[in-house]
Amino acid sequence: MVLSGVSVTFGQTNFYEQVSSMWYSGNKTGVLSIAEQRLQQDTNDIAGLILKMDYQIEFVELNAVSNTMQRVLGVGSQVTTTNFAAAFSLVQSDIDHLLQMLPIYPTNEIAADIAKASIANKPLTSGYAIKALQDDGFFQ
Structure with a gap:
């Protein structure tokens, strides 16, 4: 499957590198598309939920992000692989x-923050959690 000029395969071992590179280059919509595809296949896909949450945070989607955060907490707490379980306490703390x-988010800053979201050269916010999943073999 090709998405935004990037080949996407779900059984790959370089998933973290792919999505973090896309995000860093500014292709955040492509990362969201990958998240949505993963979630269509499995509504409890923790990688898809984390990527969707990062997108919603970045683009200040306040009406949707709290539900996604709650899903990440619920599903993520069930993942017991070594690296992700260690990283999950930081995910929980961030959420x-x-x-x-x-x-208390200042509504007068939403438009400016949304405009800033499209800027490239910013790392994937929860990339450490995706990397932990990859290190656990989640994408093989």
Whole structure:
């Protein structure tokens, strides 16, 4: 399958490198498309949920992101692989902090923050969690 000029295969071992490179180059919509494809195949796909959450955070999709964060917490807590389980406490901490900040997010900054979201050369926010999944063999 080809998506935005990038070959996508779900059984690959370089998934982290692919999505983090796409994100860093500014192809965040391509990363969201990969997340949505994964979630169409399995609604509890933790990688798809994390990538979708990162996109929603980046593009300040306040109406959707809290539900996605709750899904990441619920599904992620069931993943017991070594590297991801170790990284998940940071995922939980990040989400808990963001959930507290959502109600007080300054609405007058939303448009400017959405405009900034398209800027390239920014790392994938939760890339460490995707890398942990890859290190655990999740994408093989």
